[in-house]
Amino acid sequence: MIKDKEAGFVVIDLVKVIRDNKDFLSEIDGKIGDGDHGINMNKGFTLCEEKLKGKEFGLSEGLSALSETLQEDIGGSMGPLYGAFFGEMAFAAKEVISPEVFGEMLGNGIAAIEDIGSAKRGDKTLLDTLLPAKEAYHAALEAGKDFAEALEALKKAALDGWKSTENMIARIGRASRLGERSKGVLDAGATSCYLLLTSMAQSFQRLL
Amino acid sequence: MIKDKEAGFVVIDLVKVIRDNKDFLSEIDGKIGDGDHGINMNKGFTLCEEKLKGKEFGLSEGLSALSETLQEDIGGSMGPLYGAFFGEMAFAAKEVISPEVFGEMLGNGIAAIEDIGSAKRGDKTLLDTLLPAKEAYHAALEAGKDFAEALEALKKAALDGWKSTENMIARIGRASRLGERSKGVLDAGATSCYLLLTSMAQSFQRLL
Amino acid sequence: MNQIVNDPDYVVEDMLKGFIKANGNLIAATKDDKVLKYVNTPIKEKVGIVTGGGSGHKPAFIGYIGENMCDAVAVGQIFSSPTAKSFYNAMVEADAGRGVACLYGNYAGDNMNVKMAIRRAEKDGITVKTVVANDDCASAPKTEREKRRGVAGEVLMWKVGGAKAAMGADLDAVIAAAQKAIDNTRSVGVGVAPCTIPAVGHANFEIADGTMEVGIGHHGEPGVKVEKLKTADEIAQEMLDIILPDLPFVAGDEVVVLLSGLGATPVMEQYIVYNRVEEILKENGILVYKAYVGNYFTSLDMKGVTLTVMKLDKELKECIDMPADSTGLKQR
Amino acid sequence: MNQIVNDPDYVVEDMLKGFIKANGNLIAATKDDKVLKYVNTPIKEKVGIVTGGGSGHKPAFIGYIGENMCDAVAVGQIFSSPTAKSFYNAMVEADAGRGVACLYGNYAGDNMNVKMAIRRAEKDGITVKTVVANDDCASAPKTEREKRRGVAGEVLMWKVGGAKAAMGADLDAVIAAAQKAIDNTRSVGVGVAPCTIPAVGHANFEIADGTMEVGIGHHGEPGVKVEKLKTADEIAQEMLDIILPDLPFVAGDEVVVLLSGLGATPVMEQYIVYNRVEEILKENGILVYKAYVGNYFTSLDMKGVTLTVMKLDKELKECIDMPADSTGLKQR
Numbered sequence A, B: 001m002i003k004d005k006e007a008g009f010v011v012i013d014l015v016k017v018i019r020d021n022k023d024f025l026s027e028i029d030g031k032i033g034d035g036d037h038g039i040n041m042n043k044g045f046t047l048c049e050e051k052l053k054g055k056e057f058g059l060s061e062g063l064s065a066l067s068e069t070l071q072e073d074i075g076g077s078m079g080p081l082y083g084a085f086f087g088e089m090a091f092a093a094k095e096v097i098s099p100e101v102f103g104e105m106l107g108n109g110i111a112a113i114e115d116i117g118s119a120k121r122g123d124k125t126l127l128d129t130l131l132p133a134k135e136a137y138h139a140a141l142e143a144g145k146d147f148a149e150a151l152e153a154l155k156k157a158a159l160d161g162w163k164s165t166e167n168m169i170a171r172i173g174r175a176s177r178l179g180e181r182s183k184g185v186l187d188a189g190a191t192s193c194y195l196l197l198t199s200m201a202q203s204f205q206r207l208l
Numbered sequence C, D: 001m002n003q004i005v006n007d008p009d010y011v012v013e014d015m016l017k018g019f020i021k022a023n024g025n026l027i028a029a030t031k032d033d034k035v036l037k038y039v040n041t042p043i044k045e046k047v048g049i050v051t052g053g054g055s056g057h058k059p060a061f062i063g064y065i066g067e068n069m070c071d072a073v074a075v076g077q078i079f080s081s082p083t084a085k086s087f088y089n090a091m092v093e094a095d096a097g098r099g100v101a102c103l104y105g106n107y108a109g110d111n112m113n114v115k116m117a118i119r120r121a122e123k124d125g126i127t128v129k130t131v132v133a134n135d136d137c138a139s140a141p142k143t144e145r146e147k148r149r150g151v152a153g154e155v156l157m158w159k160v161g162g163a164k165a166a167m168g169a170d171l172d173a174v175i176a177a178a179q180k181a182i183d184n185t186r187s188v189g190v191g192v193a194p195c196t197i198p199a200v201g202h203a204n205f206e207i208a209d210g211t212m213e214v215g216i217g218h219h220g221e222p223g224v225k226v227e228k229l230k231t232a233d234e235i236a237q238e239m240l241d242i243i244l245p246d247l248p249f250v251a252g253d254e255v256v257v258l259l260s261g262l263g264a265t266p267v268m269e270q271y272i273v274y275n276r277v278e279e280i281l282k283e284n285g286i287l288v289y290k291a292y293v294g295n296y297f298t299s300l301d302m303k304g305v306t307l308t309v310m311k312l313d314k315e316l317k318e319c320i321d322m323p324a325d326s327t328g329l330k331q332r
């Protein structure tokens, strides 16, 4: 059983995975974007870590702090998008994070991204990681799998979703002006999103 | 016997030697100057050649044209210095260029450079080519050598004078701010001057 | 390429401190350290002009704060949109009761953050309307103009919007003038050497020696083609070949030309290109009413130029003629 | 490094054509294609201000032609003095009967050509007096100030001389003010990447990645030392350590600071350095009366900055405060 107030470390794990992949994310963004995705993300996540340092916090408080930092201090595209995502997740969290609660957190977070960014599946964005991951997660639960197994399904689908961006033509954001030239490289946002989802699932699995 | 009106080609030879050594002169200037000596010189000398194209001209007319072009169109340090040098040489030329006449041409040209630039021997300038060359030329004549032999002595002294600039500390011009750091490289102006004097002497020798 | 910075992660913060110190006669800090404003803002009875965007484009955006120009500017990290909070704060600073015109460039991050800022400002009773610059011809076909990036044409949009507001026009008139300015404006950029984001430390794209990228974006977004490096005259021709048919500009038009370096382009080279630009326009019967040549909208240390042409009518001319005082554009 | 030019041997000519086209409101051509003048020059009853120098330093020198600035400028090839003829022609254009102040920088070629030009001008009955800028501390020890180069301090010399002439002062008073300006001014430059003369096609000196050259000249003349690249704050300190003791500047002084990029330095980096410069001055009790930060005196596409500090008195302050209108310096 995952208790919100014991799962604050999940957010610290998110910070770590971004920090460890900072250069990788910038490199990917450099191919069809402006090469700063890792920097932007790392700046926001590190700032959040500093704010949380020395504090006691649960999952929802940690996610709230992350959301606030991204929205108030980072800007860019990631400030509003990930800001809203983690904000909605925090808001939907309950004292006990049941498989259903997590499903709702994910769903609300994704809905916020769709609302603000108006991107669609296939546009070569982080939604191409998120949407299949969410679907696989729910399908697993419906098929009677337990939380840990559903998270495993989520990870697998996030990976496939991320990889699928390689052959997409970007239809939104900076890369969308490239048309055909945006094909053949992974999307930066989808990459960070894959890393974040996988990290979160893994952290949860450790509690199960 | 060298007749002024048959020696116009001497000036064209000067143009050639500068053009052939354009990059070399800039390279030397680049070491302790701003790297444009070859460009400046080549621009002036080529412009003069264009002005003379299709015309009949003797030595003094050719040198006059060169002087005018350098002074009116080139500027820099070389415009006034070489401009005055060739101008005074042209002015001192006679119908027949005897060894004495050439000696006077050289002397007056050098005096003009000293007047305008106020550099002294040993300051690491073109005077360090010119002064020894002039002295050797006169010494040879005084020792009873003929014109061709005196020109040979001039060439030898010009070479030695040029080489001697390598170990000098620049005391005038752009390089003078370098102090000790100006040692160990040849002076650009002394180099072009060596090339010009040698070319002129050789061209004369062909007429003798 | 060596850069002169302290902590590469804090170049924007350091720059802002220096900018405020050096320009106290024009620029005031606000309670949001990522929002600067004109010393006299809010100006009574005047529509507030707000803009903002990622950093690295100096003098844009803060260099256009000043008299008859922008009132308040939200500052982002290098090549990254300001936060919604900063856009909101800039709107609050600029508002003098007659509403705020937020004139900014068409980038995903800016669009999202401005949208969120407006929601907050409206809750405070501040009316905000927007014009989204999309002058970069190379960034999408004409049929998809709404996808095009805003580039150096933004400077002319601010000049026009700022002048119109200074004349006492109401918000709708300011927005209409700024919108007309950008609708009448086309730009294109040519890059000959890449830029380096200080925190990245190396260029994230390459332009090989002897080649150039036509249609390059202000953040190094790839252009429409990579070609052998051409002469200045040929580059002028190539840029106008893209710009002129797009509006289109035709014989008899009067235009403003803005030719900007991208950061590391000597102004000498810019004038060499401008020379041919004006000649070609003349050959096409197009009259240059006013020219701006210099580093008006840059991309860190990128080398190259952008060419911007705006077709004038009577109203735009009046706005262009208006005096202005900002660090990036001063005009009597 | 890619350059945007036509024939590299004619960059100066091409640039001048573009410059004249773009700035018709300020700049007029003359019968000498290497001399430009202010459209209103000669100005009745005013001492004429002339300068000139090699090209590649934009906005210097032609960018300082304008109202209350320079009247006529002689233009040389890249990094090469103008001809005596052009200096002479500039003097003739600028003279309105009250004499000409020729304010230029201390370079061998300029010294010779100005000297010859003055001889010719005097034959025409034009009185010419000179001030030779030598503000570059790094170019010779203080005991040999007459050997020092003129660098960005020339901009302040022109500002002061131009203002003084515009106030109606006679030639001696203009010369005295400009001489005082330069005597009260010290500069130093730091280079972090070399420049390329277009006709040469490659840099004629190197600054290795990770190093910088302190005391570099405006044509790439080697500096006083090559060091590991420092931070912007440290560079500010190092430059002031050279400048402050040289005059010396002391607590209580009021100064003008001019921080210029060398051509390829993003203005962002310049402000980062300026931030610390002003802090250090303050720590030393020195008050910045006015700051100019931007590309005021460049060296083609060299990367680096020069710092210039001028100590003020009442007269210099009045001259600095005077409005000015030129492409390189506009002030209300």
Ligand SMILES: Nc1ncnc2c1ncn2[C@@H]1O[C@H](COP(=O)(O)OP(=O)(O)O)[C@@H](O)[C@H]1O
Binding pocket: A029, A033, A034, A035, A036, A037, A038, A040, A041, A076, A077, A078, A081, A113, A116, A117, A118, A119, A124, A125, A126, A127, A172, A173, A174, A187, A188, A189, A190, C079, C080, C081, C108, C109
């Ligand atoms: N409207 C949008 N909706 C969803 N994701 C988006 C949208 N616009 C951009 N993105 C994502 O943002 C990523 C780039 O992020 P980042 O590099 O941090 O911002 P920027 O493009 O402003 O430099 C893209 O890879 C894409 O996944």
Ligand SMILES: Nc1ncnc2c1ncn2[C@@H]1O[C@H](COP(=O)(O)OP(=O)(O)O)[C@@H](O)[C@H]1O
Binding pocket: B029, B033, B034, B035, B036, B037, B038, B040, B041, B076, B077, B078, B081, B113, B116, B117, B118, B119, B124, B125, B126, B127, B172, B173, B174, B187, B188, B189, B190, D079, D080, D081, D108, D109
């Ligand atoms: N006052 C002077 N008298 C004689 N020669 C000089 C003087 N000043 C400079 N020179 C010569 O000029 C040369 C440099 O010429 P050049 O590169 O064409 O001009 P610049 O130094 O203006 O770039 C030096 O190598 C030196 O020989």
Ligand SMILES: [Mg+2]
Binding pocket: A029, A033, A034, A035, A036, A037
């Ligand atoms: Mg990016």
Ligand SMILES: [Mg+2]
Binding pocket: B029, B033, B034, B035, B036, B037
């Ligand atoms: Mg030289």
Ligand SMILES: [Mg+2]
Binding pocket: A034, A036, A076, C078, C079, C080, C081
């Ligand atoms: Mg970005």
Ligand SMILES: [Mg+2]
Binding pocket: B034, B036, B076, D054, D078, D079, D080, D081
């Ligand atoms: Mg030179």
